[in-house]
Amino acid sequence: MSASDHPVDHDVHSHGDTHGHGTMRSYVVGFLLSAVLTAIPFWLVMTGALQPGATAALVIGLAIAQILVHTVCFLHVNTSSEGGWTLVAYVFTGVIVFITIAGSVWIMYHLNTNMMPGMPTGQVSGTP
Amino acid sequence: MADKLDQQSRNEAAASPTFHLMEDEHGHGHGSPTMLGFWIYLMSDALIFAGLFATFGVLSTSYAGGPTPREIFELPLVALNTAILLVSSITFGFAMLAMEGGKVRTVQLWMLVTGLLGAAFVGVELYEFANLIAEGATPQRSGFLSAFFTLVSTHGLHVTLGIVWILVMLVQLQQRGLHVENKRRLMCLSMFWHFLDVIWIGVFTFVYLLGTIR
Numbered sequence: 001m002s003a004s005d006h007p008v009d010h011d012v013h014s015h016g017d018t019h020g021h022g023t024m025r026s027y028v029v030g031f032l033l034s035a036v037l038t039a040i041p042f043w044l045v046m047t048g049a050l051q052p053g054a055t056a057a058l059v060i061g062l063a064i065a066q067i068l069v070h071t072v073c074f075l076h077v078n079t080s081s082e083g084g085w086t087l088v089a090y091v092f093t094g095v096i097v098f099i100t101i102a103g104s105v106w107i108m109y110h111l112n113t114n115m116m117p118g119m120p121t122g123q124v125s126g127t128p
Numbered sequence: 129m130a131d132k133l134d135q136q137s138r139n140e141a142a143a144s145p146t147f148h149l150m151e152d153e154h155g156h157g158h159g160s161p162t163m164l165g166f167w168i169y170l171m172s173d174a175l176i177f178a179g180l181f182a183t184f185g186v187l188s189t190s191y192a193g194g195p196t197p198r199e200i201f202e203l204p205l206v207a208l209n210t211a212i213l214l215v216s217s218i219t220f221g222f223a224m225l226a227m228e229g230g231k232v233r234t235v236q237l238w239m240l241v242t243g244l245l246g247a248a249f250v251g252v253e254l255y256e257f258a259n260l261i262a263e264g265a266t267p268q269r270s271g272f273l274s275a276f277f278t279l280v281s282t283h284g285l286h287v288t289l290g291i292v293w294i295l296v297m298l299v300q301l302q303q304r305g306l307h308v309e310n311k312r313r314l315m316c317l318s319m320f321w322h323f324l325d326v327i328w329i330g331v332f333t334f335v336y337l338l339g340t341i342r
Contacts, residue, residue, distance in 0.1 A: 022225065027221035031218040038332075052341045070325060075322050089167060100178040104182035
């Protein structure tokens with residue numbers, strides 16, 4: 001194949017491989033998995049079938065699973081789309097999001113419990 | 129052998145500079161840098177939501193003597209909204225599959241369905257907000273409610289803008305059909321829409337479900 005053939009070839013594969021694409025299968029599988037992963041946490045919380053601690057852990061775990069399902073089946077993030085850069089950006093963002101949320105909650109929890117020992121927590125966090 | 133061929137084609141490419149390759153990439157819906165750029169935008173948008181989620185996490189028990197999540201959240205309504213958004217995700221998926229097949233009418237039909245589902249989502253959310261405000265659970269009532277309204281309405285605003293974008297794309301498809309630029313725009317819109325669904329997973333989990341069992 002000569003170099004001048006290349007663009008033509010590229011046009012034929014006009015839905016090239018640089019960006020991930022869905023198939024009917026990936027969308028349907030993603031939808032069914034998401035439906036199940038949504039129904040279980042709602043059912044757990046609305047019926048109170050488990051202890052609150054176990055429910056919370058399970059609900060968070062199922063949410064993370066569902067986010068991964070959406071990422072793979074709907075957003076088509078994989079190692080090959082855009083040469084893997086979407087995956088790199090995604091992982092990086094995931095780390096930052098985790099640090100932001102977990103870090104903030106952790107620090108503020110300790111501020112609330114350690115900094116104002118005499119005050120009832122309701123008053124500490126009572127600022128509107 | 130493969131190396132040799134590769135070398136050969138590279139030599140040929142060097143002999144006749146292939147700027148047309150770049151142009152092809154440029155005008156192309158998939159090879160274009162727009163897709164990666166838009167993805168980076170979505171990731172930075174995720175960081176905005178991370179800030180809002182962190183704020184909500186810190187203020188989520190600051191009731192200031194006001195209503196608690198258990199008293200004001202109606203989970204059936206949230207479940208309905210979650211279902212609407214999830215179905216809208218797969219209908220947009222069908223639009224993208226129709227785009228792959230080059231069927232303009234089918235794309236428009238599924239986009240219209242997606243847009244209507246999005247409008248239903250925003251409608252249910254506004255109904256929920258109206259009820260909360262009528263009960264006195266306004267954003268200025270407590271830190272918890274301020275953080276709640278900021279987080280949830282930022283997501284709702286994104287969905288609203290997504291609906292506007294869908295309407296714009298419907299007009300563009302009507303006028304110009306499925307050309308390369310429109311395909312690229314549709315793929316960006318598709319990522320935007322699915323991304324909003326991912327954010328909603330965080331909202332219904334951390335705000336509504338965990339709020340209710342707290």
